[in-house]
Amino acid sequence: KAGVTQTPRYLIKTRGQQVTLSCSPISGHRSVSWYQQTPGQGLQFLFEYFSETQRNKGNFPGRFSGRQFSNSRSEMNVSTLELGDSALYLCASSFLAGGNNEQFFGPGTRLTVL
Amino acid sequence: DQQVKQNSPSLSVQEGRISILNCDYTNSMFDYFLWYKKYPAEGPTFLISISSIKDKNEDGRFTVFLNKSAKHLSLHIVPSQPGDSAVYFCAASEASNYQLIWGAGTKLIIKP
Numbered sequence: 001k002a003g004v005t006q007t008p009r010y011l012i013k014t015r016g017q018q019v020t021l022s023c024s025p026i027s028g029h030r031s032v033s034w035y036q037q038t039p040g041q042g043l044q045f046l047f048e049y050f051s052e053t054q055r056n057k058g059n060f061p062g063r064f065s066g067r068q069f070s071n072s073r074s075e076m077n078v079s080t081l082e083l084g085d086s087a088l089y090l091c092a093s094s095f096l097a098g099g100n101n102e103q104f105f106g107p108g109t110r111l112t113v114l
Numbered sequence: 115d116q117q118v119k120q121n122s123p124s125l126s127v128q129e130g131r132i133s134i135l136n137c138d139y140t141n142s143m144f145d146y147f148l149w150y151k152k153y154p155a156e157g158p159t160f161l162i163s164i165s166s167i168k169d170k171n172e173d174g175r176f177t178v179f180l181n182k183s184a185k186h187l188s189l190h191i192v193p194s195q196p197g198d199s200a201v202y203f204c205a206a207s208e209a210s211n212y213q214l215i216w217g218a219g220t221k222l223i224i225k226p
Contacts, residue, residue, distance in 0.1 A: 004157070035216075042118065042203060042216030043158070056213050090157050099207040099214030100146040105157025 002027065004093050004106035012112045018079040021109045025072050025093030031055075032074040033103060034066060037088040046089075049074055050097040078111075086113045117141045118206050120217035128225050133191040135220050137204035140185065144206040144215075149178060149189050152201045152219070161202075162189070191222075199224045 005024045013019050025032050031050045035043035045058035049068035068074045072093075078085055088110050092103035119138045127133045137147075145166040150158035164171040164178045164187070171178050177190045191198055201219045 033214075040123075040218060042120075042218045043205075043214075045213050045215070048213070056211070058213065092157070098212030099205070100148070100163070100212055102148075102160045102163075103214075105159065107155065107157050 004091060004104050006089075006091050006106035006109050008109060009107065010110045010112075012114065013081050014114050015081055015083060017081050018077065019081060019111060021076045021078075021089055021091075021111075023074045023076070023091030023093075023106060025074070025091075026104055029093035029095050029104070030072050031094045031097045031101070032068055032072065033092045033094075033099070034074070034076050035090045035092065036060075037090060037108070038086075043090060045099075046076065048097065048099075055097055081113045083113050086111060116218075117144075117215050118204060118217040120202075120204060120220045122220050123218070124221040124223065126223045126225060127194050129196060130193045133189075133194045133198065133222055133224070135189040135191075135202050135204075135222065137187045137189075137217055138185060139187075139206050141206070141208065141215070142185065143208040143210070145209050146207045147178070147180060147187050148205045148207075148214070149176075150203045150205065151198075152203065158203060194222075194224045196224050196226060198222060 033048040034046040048056040066076045088108045092105045094101045148163040149161040152158040
């Protein structure tokens, strides 16, 4: 079974631009969660989608948004990029919704904002 | 306000010995705890979990202990192997809000 895939793996943008990251979950998984990881910090929860509906949202500004498609693939968008948005963005999928179900992570997208 | 804390950024252990990774939490509503392991350039992988109704869960070389009164959990790896060298994250969730709250991670280095 193929794992979680994220594209692109690396991205360099400048302040003020916007970016879209993509995540394809494991086949059959309907839940997709997004996390931001910065150096020295744990994973910060962005949001979770289940069956195309946002179930949960972390404490991030409205510049961070996401969506999920009918095939469970998910995209995350960050508008008006700031230097502080430079981070590793991780996507995780699970069969059921909720963080207490085992989540399977992709390798992440490394975003650098200049 | 860090609800889940891993106070040791790194830990070095001799191969074959026991590795003990610690995690403290402040939210008494947390009722489920998980440990994930992360290698460089890879996403975290699930290792072991424990529900608040238990105080110990074991899976092979890995055992997680939960002390609810102290709001403390620990992960024991016995014996430690070179492949265990990775960053270990503990995470917690509460039943009313399944959002996972993560610690900052502890980098475990197993010395040969």
